[in-house]
Amino acid sequence: MNDDDGYYISIEEEEEVEEEEQVRGVKKPNLPPYAFTNVGKDEEFDDYLYYIDRDKRAFYENQPKDHILTKIKQLLEKNTSIIQEELIKVQKELFIKWPEESICSQGWKVFGLIAFGRRLDDHCRMAPNTAKIVDTIANMIGPVTTAGFSRLHSNAYISPHRGYNGYSEYVLRVHLGLSIPSDLGAAIRVGNVKRVWHEGQCIMFDDSITHEAWNISKEDRTILLLDIPYKDKKWLIEQKNEAPDCKTDDF
Numbered sequence: 001m002n003d004d005d006g007y008y009i010s011i012e013e014e015e016e017v018e019e020e021e022q023v024r025g026v027k028k029p030n031l032p033p034y035a036f037t038n039v040g041k042d043e044e045f046d047d048y049l050y051y052i053d054r055d056k057r058a059f060y061e062n063q064p065k066d067h068i069l070t071k072i073k074q075l076l077e078k079n080t081s082i083i084q085e086e087l088i089k090v091q092k093e094l095f096i097k098w099p100e101e102s103i104c105s106q107g108w109k110v111f112g113l114i115a116f117g118r119r120l121d122d123h124c125r126m127a128p129n130t131a132k133i134v135d136t137i138a139n140m141i142g143p144v145t146t147a148g149f150s151r152l153h154s155n156a157y158i159s160p161h162r163g164y165n166g167y168s169e170y171v172l173r174v175h176l177g178l179s180i181p182s183d184l185g186a187a188i189r190v191g192n193v194k195r196v197w198h199e200g201q202c203i204m205f206d207d208s209i210t211h212e213a214w215n216i217s218k219e220d221r222t223i224l225l226l227d228i229p230y231k232d233k234k235w236l237i238e239q240k241n242e243a244p245d246c247k248t249d250d251f
Helices: 011-023 048-052 067-078 080-089 121-126 128-141
Strands: 108-115 146-152 156-161 171-179 186-190 193-196 202-206 211-215 221-229
Touching: 067 080, 067 128, 067 171, 067 202, 080 128, 080 171, 080 221, 108 121, 108 128, 121 128, 128 221, 146 171, 146 211, 186 202
Parallel strands: none
Antiparallel strands: 108 146, 146 221, 156 211, 171 202, 171 221, 186 193, 186 211
């Protein structure tokens, strides 16, 4: 399937994931059937939330005409090793459990740098170069409202959900692969499109579209996560000092 418009994963990559799972005899966690169906086949999606999102653009990292997104992608990927070095220095005990157990009861932990517009100064001092890179991106496109390291442990599953109302509609979520399982066991689905993370590569997606993620590998998956404003989606709280009505204390 064509990926020029950022909407479909290639058939080759999809088959690569499925074949790897079969070869390894992967015992999948207790996931709903649509978590492992083939991409682009609407009849296989029995979840209503996926159905109503089926015609929306899911991914944005391959948009050559959007020069700002391209520059952000290049900046992050070019500095992957610098960010990885700072990630290694962050003690694992400082990662905290994502508070919303309704979508992930265990196995998802985060180390925040910015939480919905609130800068976490102590954490930024632990990863100063990463914080500077985030600031550079903010100067390029506008306020980076959420940033931090996100870790999905082995056998963890984040169930289908959407971003916060009044927030996710105005941002793109950016993932930079930092520590990625070598066996292709970690993946994300946004709408009816599945992506596998790769070390040193970015994906960008619409957080307002229903999405889920899983890690059936024996290794942890860790990424840098950013929320950036996008195009004509006017950022609602840009001129305000208050954050939107969503949880911030735990990230």
